[in-house]
Amino acid sequence: MKKILSVMTLVAALAVAGTSQAMAQTVQGKPIRAEQLANDNWLLHVSPQETAKYLLLPVEDKAPEAHLKLIVDNQLCRNIDVRMALHKIDYYVPVVLDEFRGHNLVVQAHMNIDRSNRGGVGSEICWANIRLSDTFDQTNRERFRPLYHHTPVYGWMNDPNGMFYKDGTWHLFYQYNPYGSMWGNMNWRHSTSRDLLTWNDEGVAIAPDAHGAIFSGSCVVDEKNTAGFGAGAVIALYTSAGDVQSQSLAYSTDGGRTFTPYAGNPILTADVPDFRDPNMFWNDDINAWNLILAVGQEMRIYSSPNLKDWKEESRFGLGYGNHDGVWECPDLFPLPVDKLTSKQVDKLNGKQLVNSSTNNSSTITKWVLVCNINPGGPFGGSATQYFVGDFDGHKFTCDSAPQVTKWMDWGKDHYATVSFWGAPKDRRTVLAWMSNWQYANDAPTMQYRSANSIARDLGLFQDGGEWYVSVKPSPEMLAARGKKVKSPTEACEMVVDLKGSATITLANAKGEKVVMTYDDDARTFSMDRTQSGNVAFSEAFPCTTVAPTHGRLKQLRIFIDRCSIEAFDADGHVAMTNLVFPSEPYNSVKVKGGKATIWEMKSGK
Ligand code: FRU
Numbered sequence: 317m318k319k320i321l322s323v324m325t326l327v328a329a330l331a332v333a334g335t336s337q338a339m340a341q342t343v344q345g346k347p348i349r350a351e352q353l354a355n356d357n358w359l360l361h362v363s364p365q366e367t368a369k370y371l372l373l374p375v376e377d378k379a380p381e382a383h384l385k386l387i388v389d390n391q392l393c394r395n396i397d398v399r400m401a402l403h404k405i406d407y408y409v410p411v412v413l414d415e416f417r418g419h420n421l422v423v424q425a426h427m428n429i430d431r432s433n434r435g436g437v438g439s440e441i442c443w444a445n446i447r448l449s450d451t452f453d454q455t456n457r458e459r460f461r462p463l464y465h466h467t468p469v470y471g472w473m474n475d476p477n478g479m480f481y482k483d484g485t486w487h488l489f490y491q492y493n494p495y496g497s498m499w500g501n502m503n504w505r506h507s508t509s510r511d512l513l514t515w516n517d518e519g520v521a522i523a524p525d526a527h528g529a530i531f532s533g534s535c536v537v538d539e540k541n542t543a544g545f546g547a548g549a550v551i552a553l554y555t556s557a558g559d560v561q562s563q564s565l566a567y568s569t570d571g572g573r574t575f576t577p578y579a580g581n582p583i584l585t586a587d588v589p590d591f592r593d594p595n596m597f598w599n600d601d602i603n604a605w606n607l608i609l610a611v612g613q614e615m616r617i618y619s620s621p622n623l624k625d626w627k628e629e630s631r632f633g634l635g636y637g638n639h640d641g642v643w644e645c646p647d648l649f650p651l652p653v654d655k656l657t658s659k660q661v662d663k664l665n666g667k668q669l670v671n672s673s674t675n676n677s678s679t680i681t682k683w684v685l686v687c688n689i690n691p692g693g694p695f696g697g698s699a700t701q702y703f704v705g706d707f708d709g710h711k712f713t714c715d716s717a718p719q720v721t722k723w724m725d726w727g728k729d730h731y732a733t734v735s736f737w738g739a740p741k742d743r744r745t746v747l748a749w750m751s752n753w754q755y756a757n758d759a760p761t762m763q764y765r766s767a768n769s770i771a772r773d774l775g776l777f778q779d780g781g782e783w784y785v786s787v788k789p790s791p792e793m794l795a796a797r798g799k800k801v802k803s804p805t806e807a808c809e810m811v812v813d814l815k816g817s818a819t820i821t822l823a824n825a826k827g828e829k830v831v832m833t834y835d836d837d838a839r840t841f842s843m844d845r846t847q848s849g850n851v852a853f854s855e856a857f858p859c860t861t862v863a864p865t866h867g868r869l870k871q872l873r874i875f876i877d878r879c880s881i882e883a884f885d886a887d888g889h890v891a892m893t894n895l896v897f898p899s900e901p902y903n904s905v906k907v908k909g910g911k912a913t914i915w916e917m918k919s920g921k
Pocket residue numbers: 474475491502531532555592593644645732
């Protein structure tokens with residue numbers, strides 16, 4: 317068998333928009349015949365004796381999704397949606413056959429094709445090109461794949477999920493499609509890192525079941541065995557997205573590597589359609605767990621002694637902040653306010669600060685409620701808003717007037733931001749998904765789609781009687797600095813010391829450029845990507861994003877990684893994250909009104 321597989325090699329003809337230098341995917345294996353049935357259905361039989369590791373399915377990104385049923389020994393085992401290639405093969409995706417070995421596997425496919433302007437049934441290129449193979453080529457074929465940001469090895473990624481830190485390892489799960497580079501078939505895939513820069517792929521951790529796809533959620537480490545799955549079990553809570561959205565639990569007794577869905581799922585239901593993205597945490601103040609959930613236009617807050625039985629405590633949000641889209645992916649956490657004098661406390665318009673339960677009087681905390689919203693962002697589409705206030709384990713009270721809206725990042729590509737559970741030394745470390753639902757599925761990459769932001773650490777600062785969240789690159793980013801260089805490279809950090817207003821222009825020889833402007837009088841910082849390279853893949857892509865700076869800026873830190881630019885000021889008052897797709901890397905910078913120092917970044921790959 318091995319021999320037959322290895323002699324039959326073909327190369328998938330890749331027509332990748334905007335990636336003319338893309339390598340081809342090598343596809344090995346032997347063809348397997350699909351049989352045409354009536355009514356646009358196809359059937360394929362993989363025998364119990366088959367030893368190949370993968371069934372490789374040919375995909376065309378812009379084709380409609382075909383619906384595939386994986387039937388094992390006459391039982392429906394899995395439903396998957398795959399954009400089976402009609403005219404051209406963009407790439408292949410693997411169905412891993414290990415778990416079906418020794419069983420009859422029947423794949424029954426239904427095409428969803430409007431036949432009015434298509435060839436007759438059977439004209440699709442996919443059916444003659446399905447293969448059985450021992451290998452699946454996941455070599456990177458994208459020149460836009462970032463070097464020091466987290467990306468999936470192949471396939472589609474959106475929200476970061478279930479992030480936690482334990483014993484020196486950062487765990488990141490994420491919304492993942494194993495069967496294509498567009499959104500669909502939501503699984504949680506898992507990556508781990510010891511430095512927030514180098515990520516190891518740990519494979520799929522939670523796959524869809526009869527309750528539905530696995531939407532976003534969170535993980536905690538249940539040190540006290542409150543849920544009964546063992547002390548130190550990792551508990552995941554996620555949204556099961558089937559005909560309705562409900563919340564389900566899964567547990568891991570091997571540190572987050574594999575999960576078992578709880579037999580009593582779903583554990584939380586409601587009579588509303590948008591009911592998702594559970595985020596749970598231990599709260600010493602009530603000696604119990606809290607949970608925050610996005611429900612349409614508001615957040616619901618729950619408590620539980622055991623992570624399974626949840627009692628609704630309160631709701632927050634109606635009339636507060638921005639409501640131009642659906643509220644999603646919440647988070648709720650305390651942040652310490654450092655070294656506040658009593659005078660400063662008085663200055664906060666008499667607003668009461670809550671002392672934490674520790675006796676240390678200098679440790680005062682405010683609570684931050686994170687609410688990702690889509691659409692409704694300041695420049696269209698997705699963005700992360702937040703509220704600062706107090707939380708007693710039962711009710712969140714916002715400090716600001718209802719009409720006040722605060723954004724965590726003022727770029728267009730910063731969404732689904734949530735924090736790591738259990739980060740060391742009381743750090744509040746977050747990751748965002750670096751894209752925007754307005755065009756995420758059309759971004760000009762194909763072998764993989766989407767990256768996470770660099771890790772950021774949050775704090776608090778005050779301006780005009782209001783508390784704001786400060787956003788700074790996590791300290792780990794300093795370790796990524798390599799040698800100093802004179803000009804920008806495709807993966808670098810640029811530190812610009814400012815003397816007042818400044819203009820920073822990044823450019824390449826093709827005349828493509830990104831212009832960043834700090835206006836010291838208006839106290840704004842902006843980034844113009846209208847001429848940054850390929851901006852044509854979506855009307856919503858070309859834009860200039862503008863942020864208030866909350867005071868004078870002294871220094872900017874600008875992180876460039878092939879297709880992203882993340883700008884921060886030294887005090888964490890401004891964060892701005894934007895994607896760019898230049899036809900060649902920006903290799904020159906002109907700074908008017910400041911001085912730039914540039915470090916090449918070490919690749920995390
Ligand atoms: C946010 C989101 C979540 C949902 C997930 C599905 O980007 O819409 O609300 O759980 O994506 O992939």
